[in-house]
Amino acid sequence: MRAGIKTVLALAASLAVAASGDAAGPAVGGYAGPITDAHAHLRLGADDGLLDNQPIGTVALREIDASAGVTRSALIVIARRGDMAATRRQNDAVIAAAKASGGHFYPVASVHPLDGAPALAELERLAKLGVREIKFHPNTQNFDVADPAVDTVVEKAGELGLVCLFDSYKPWDANEMGKFLLLSVKHPKSRLVLAHIGFSQFREAIAFAQIKKLNMGGNVWFDTSATVSAFAESPMAPELLWTMRQIGMDHFLFGSDWPVDTPAVAAAALRRLGLTPAEQRAVFHDNVQKLLGLPPEAG
Template sequence: MKPTRRYALTVFLLLYVLLVHAQKDTAHYHGKIIDMHVHIAVMPGEENTMSGERNHTLANIRTYMAAANVEKAAIITIAQKGNMADTRQRNDSIIALSKKYPSLIPVCSVHPMDGADAFAEMERVHKQGVSIIKLHPNSQGFDVGAPEVASLAKKAGELHLVLLFDSYSPVDNNEIGKLIMLAAMNQDTRFIFAHMGLVNFPQLLTIEALKKYPWYKNNIWCDISAIAPVLGHSPFHDQLVWTIRTIGVDQFLFGSDYPVFNPADAIKSVHGMGFTRAEEQLLFYGNASRLLQQ
């Protein structure tokens, strides 16, 4: 082949590759992101307790946010039963950080078995602008079906608070059903089911049945933290995407679950799931923005 032809062919192939790459790139949403699931270390010694690869100090979180174009990040703490002094200290730390750095959304916590003390703490943090309370049945050691949880859910509705529940239990196969019933019985409370139930995600299709009733207020959101990088490229991929679209993409939120997962990998996993650019915009930004403004 003559040099001029070889050169022309090389240029053509290079332009073709660049064109294909550009088309793929524009097929995805690359705007600002709201990360609805970020763990932060607020007590000395906590920074290396959730991942062997990265710690979750404030400095590392802010560095990740800048690198990944994350406009806001919901920073989470988790309360333990019977230690209200520790609970208040954790919540105050989260609130103080959010006031110093407006890009941080405070996600405070109480323990449902602390009863009236938990209610008082919910009222206290609500007065300081907090709109989300984190509950973790696994690490906090409670049953979602307990009457104390129902009472707390009712109180959250009265205060117009969102309840963020970890929604995967390795020991209670009925937990998704219990969470859905809790939401159905507390229509004035908004719920986020973190991790979308993980391997139990098909059970979320029960939400479709709720939509048949006129009293249902569509008060359940799910975040796709953990489940996107774990199952997004698995043999369950098609079923997972179908489930999200069937329930409604507008009820799902992006979460990185930092530091357990690398945020860049979490974002990439969502890009790889086959959603349209418009759907990705909702997942990464639009849905969370709408929820936080309600």
């Protein structure tokens, strides 16, 4: 299963690099302030890298962030099913890594939604420790967004004030975006971030703009990782920008999906997409600050 997942991730990486090139390129227009990368993965050991060549720890990412103007970054981990002791150790490790960074990193912990009551107890523990966001990955964790267990953890996260970050691209589930739509409606007090805007299915995200007319769907945000890098210089770029504006730029967060893309490449792609300076500021910084209640950057 993990081999198949790595194949999909490698394909996504190749698409992103093909679209955006190896170098970041010049900034296009406007915003030159602080940047928060809302989607970067932490590798803790030999068996949990998103890619085989991903460095362990935070040193390399901190250096890459500095070169890209990233002043704050998420550190994401992904829990495996059936081993709550390992899940707790992983969560404690990402919390410790963020704490040791002096505020540069913030932890995005994880539980597996099919781990039942122990997963809910872990959410309670994480909330008490100050974690603000929880990662769920339907591909890597191998679950269906429509599973009732997902409803349970999303509802619990909402009760605890935790934001739920979901990967939103599952090539073998053509109905996934619709499932997220239903999930958001069923749990209006829970806040969801859909990473990658559905990737090649980003057109379907326009449904969230439509249901806002019915006073629903305002609890959903999207991060730009992978998708903007892949499509920023494609014939579909104007449609992607139009879709984002229809949903509302106040509901988009910048993300690199490191190590699939570097923050510099992802940031350059977002600038090339055609956002105004005010829109860039919102997506690069202000939206995630507001959503997660992050403190001001040091200095």
